[in-house]
Amino acid sequence: MTPAALWLIEDNGLFRATLARGLERTGRFVCTGSFRTAEAALAAAVPGAAPAAVLLDVGLPGMDGIEALPRLRERLPSSALIVLTVFEDEDKIMRAICSGAQGYLLKTAPVSEIAAAIDDVLGGGSPMNSRIARRVLELFSRLVPPRKDYGLTARETEILQQMVEGRIKKEIASHVGLSVHTVNTHMRNIYEKLQVNTVNGAVAKALRERLV
């Protein structure tokens, strides 16, 4: 099996060289690109020279690793993008995940582990720390939540939708073809059922719990 082509994007020259040597020594990889900044890598990212995987540091000078992700993805659609991090900032990693990286490795991990993880990614996996995984799952269940039943009637749901659209009572009334008074009454009932007492409370609850 021929070695897989890798790119490294990492501002620390020593770490970059050490990692490159360590990975090449496994015989499974060859570093065809070595960049100090995301800008340099983007400039080199032309079709035809795409590596199998890109190892990308998040803490880069100039363009942030997270910012670079979507652009790299655009220019290297078939390369696996793997984020290297010191794992302090979970939020950064969450943003990286949303930007379409395939793997998240700790810079502190031994080379053998990093190599195994790269293989894993190239084989269709996404190795990730279990704590990160938990964060992902939590975000996930917020995206796809079990919608509770507050016993809203059809009319109430309709008006709640209008509220979520950002309309005021008057507008809702004319949209739905009712008097403001009626809309007012429905909103009271919605408030009671959702246990809130402002429009934005109701809107927040509706959107969070996917009631609409």
Place this chain on the structure above:
Amino acid sequence: MTPAALWLIEDNGLFRATLARGLERTGRFVCTGSFRTAEAALAAAVPGAAPAAVLLDVGLPGMDGIEALPRLRERLPSSALIVLTVFEDEDKIMRAICSGAQGYLLKTAPVSEIAAAIDDVLGGGSPMNSRIARRVLELFSRLVPPRKDYGLTARETEILQQMVEGRIKKEIASHVGLSVHTVNTHMRNIYEKLQVNTVNGAVAKALRERLV
């Protein structure tokens, strides 16, 4: 450290007993509940007797493990729910993830590994197979829309968050330690940047586009 209370829900009596014995032998766990069906576990799930974690087989007679998840979650809100699977059916696992399980273990894994994974879950992690993780990430990047940048400043974002919490200007002011006037001004700027002109419009936009 006192052992963590576990429940096992698994129809195969032999496997259940073997697993229970193996886990208890580590000294870190004690099996306080052992059920053949999800229905039996649900009947026993009363407040006060909640275990630290529940190990739940997906392939159960009667009520499916996946169906049982949301109900268990409802009755045992503070227990970790861990799915045991033979890992053939990724789709089942995806549905389990959407139902709010915290961990996914292979039934074929050695007891030591299962024990380590339970510890991991109890410690706030979610161990998962890297192939599953990839599936999750793919689904994720499809669900999460690219967040637009409205150029909100740090302060504005902070106040927008408070708005989403349902607080009124006065409350926001005291929470953030500002005068109502300042909060007012920030809200105006938020409105302009988000192209809205009511709290609930801003809240709706923030939640929809995940600005907060």
Place this chain on the structure above:
DNA sequence: AAGGAACTCACATGAAGGTGCGATTGTCTA
């Protein structure tokens, strides 16, 4: 036929919000 639930409309009042028109203070950066 009785009862309940959903839906409709109305008035009034105090609280909260939206907006026009100011101002001063820092901290960057061209």
Place this chain on the structure above:
DNA sequence: TAGACAATCGCACCTTCATGTGAGTTCCTT
């Protein structure tokens, strides 16, 4: 050094909202 921008605070005026209290209709179930 001038200018841009974020952040802070202030007043005034009108709009919109929340809520208490009422009542009439239709439709479905018991």
